Amino acid sequence: MNLFSRIPDRFFSILSSPLKEFYSDILFLIYDEYSISAMGVKREDCVRIITSYIEEVESDSLDTELMEDIGEAAQSPRDRASMVLRKLEDTGWIEIETFTDYTQYVNLTDYAIKILDVLKKIRDGYEEEFQGYVFDTYNNLYSEGADKHPDIILEKVYDSTYSLINNLKSLYSNIKTYTERILEEKEASEVLSSHFIDYKSEVIDKSYHRLKTSDNVSKYRVRILRKISDWERNNKLLDRIAKGMVERERYKSIDDAKEGIIKTLNFIQEGYRDMGRLMEEIDKRNAQYTRASLNQVRHALYSNRDTRGQLAEVLAWLSGYIKGNDVNFKDPPPEEIDAIHSIYSQGYIDDSSLYKPRKTIRAPQFEVIEGFELDEALKNEKVISIKEKMQKSLTRDRVNAFVMDVLKERASIRASEMDIKSVEDFIRLIYIFAFSQSKRVGYRVDRLDERVEGEMFSFPEAVIRRK
Structure with a gap:
């Protein structure tokens, strides 16, 4: 549903006008009074509240802006208060209801109550x-x-x-x-x-x-x-x-x-x-x-006291200069910046200089190691051994693939259902628990307050679920 099918089109206009602070103060005053009332606020009471506020902040600029906003001239603060109340009704913030005894009550609209509640919390830093x-x-x-x-x-x-x-x-x-x-x-x-x-x-x-x-x-x-x-x-x-x-x-x-x-x-x-x-x-x-x-x-x-402060001052000036002007670093800096530093070039080096001359680095000498032949049978044995270790290694992708294969079409499975009988099975379960924290696996583990006691191993019960 569209927002403005529930809220009038001009609802927010008073809060985006030049008088937004004036209208927001009036709305909060009415909201405070409405919060402690069982049937709404009498129209006369609302007029009195607005009149008192206008008299407190009365100024020529406020009168002019009110007249321009409402489109009418009002002689007294009470007349201006009545026009403000009418403006709030026209924009959808309030509804005025007349009872059988001809007494008029002002009620905030349902959406106005919710919005004012939020705005009041923002204003008060709640x-x-x-x-x-x-x-x-x-x-x-x-x-x-x-x-x-x-x-x-x-x-x-x-x-x-x-x-x-x-x-x-x-x-x-x-x-x-x-x-x-x-x-x-x-x-x-x-x-x-x-x-x-x-x-x-x-x-x-x-x-x-x-x-x-x-x-x-x-x-x-x-x-x-x-x-x-x-x-x-x-x-x-x-x-x-x-x-x-x-x-x-x-x-x-x-x-x-x-x-x-x-x-x-x-x-x-x-x-x-x-x-x-x-x-x-x-x-x-x-x-x-x-x-x-x-x-x-x-x-x-x-700032301006030590080297760090002086550098900060120079950088701040450069930043402002670049932002506000076409850069031409050939121009001399202003006096206040030029006076910060006293940098000059060193013209000579003597025995008391702190300069340390560079030393020539000699290329390292290498010794040639004579080659030797590796037994072919031993070489093949080592290659096979390495391949077997790599196949048995439990990487994140392999553990994830194993869990997905165990789950098949199921949404979850308990750890006790995974038939842990060997050391390899137990180690794999540990890896399943460890990798469950990764975002790159398709499952998660929820631990339960139970323990599974097997023939060889004991471990906490858990539910392994698809993400």
């Missing part, structure tokens, strides 16, 4: 707590509700996982934004303020520190993956979930529901498996920010 999502997922999977209404629980777990991953990506992007911002700071005081006030309060304290300590997602990840794996293997449970999804009209048929459920379970599994890699990237991005911050402080403090 950060979600990662632990809340992980704990909700764990709590839902191991609750009584998971037995009674597994279809509803699965949806909640999916929503929590989706929000968690998006918030981790948002944190990653946020650190990148701060890194780019700090590179634009020139003064040491600005760099330090950005690092210890803005970045520390908005990123470190709100998200990154809790992510590494109290909100560490690793606390429940293993148990969540174990429960999802159990659900995936429980055909009766999958049938119950599919039936519940169809009854609640999430899907049209049982087959469609089962396909959607498998995709949902895979999404949750992949999300929690890849979370470690995403957190590593967040750590790297935070380290990049720290290095950038430190380098900016060094540049600001030591």
Whole structure:
């Protein structure tokens, strides 16, 4: 469905106009009042709120821009407030409803409520707590509700996982934004303020520190993956979930529901498996920010004081000169740059010179080794031995081909079904486990909390699945 079949065409016009800050402030004021009201906000109250705001920020430029935007002249702040309310109604942000007692109420449209909720969080720098999502997922999977209404629980777990991953990506992007911002700071005081006030309060304290300590997602990840794996293997449970999804009209048929459920379970599994890699990237991005911050402080403090600062000054001038002018390096540099260096050519070398003359390197002398004949039978024996070792070597491709041959048409197989009887079989199983982490194999291994006790070997039970 097209976005603007649900949202009016002029909906975003007020947020892209010269009065965007004025309109956004008005919308947030109405949203705050609407949030604590059970039936909407009386039109008179909205007019009063807008009137008070206009009186606070009243200026000739605002009056002129409002008149140009609305297309009418208004004498009083109250008249201008009424025109603003009409503008919000025309663009689809609000609806005005008249009750039987002729009292008019202002209600935000359903899509306006959702958009304002997001915009308010962005404006206030609101950060979600990662632990809340992980704990909700764990709590839902191991609750009584998971037995009674597994279809509803699965949806909640999916929503929590989706929000968690998006918030981790948002944190990653946020650190990148701060890194780019700090590179634009020139003064040491600005760099330090950005690092210890803005970045520390908005990123470190709100998200990154809790992510590494109290909100560490690793606390429940293993148990969540174990429960999802159990659900995936429980055909009766999958049938119950599919039936519940169809009854609640999430899907049209049982087959469609089962396909959607498998995709949902895979999404949750992949999300929690890849979370470690995403957190590593967040750590790297935070380290990049720290290095950038430190380098900016060094540049600001030591510029024009030592050799490093002087070189930085020269390079900064060259960069600006190249960007803003046609380069002609035959022209003399400006006085402030020319005064930085005092380089002159050395005219002579005496006994006290630090120069060390180069020494002639003699070509190495080689000794000729007399040849000898290799016994042909021994040579053939060695060649055969090497070929046999190469054929027995367990490369990633050979192990992958073996697993695919064992699986055949099956989607998965347990390690205990692979008939481990010899040392070679056991070694091959170890390689299967080891290579499962590679992206270039067509299978993955999910370990279970069981052990297989054979005649000769003992190993952890696992499910080997196609990717």
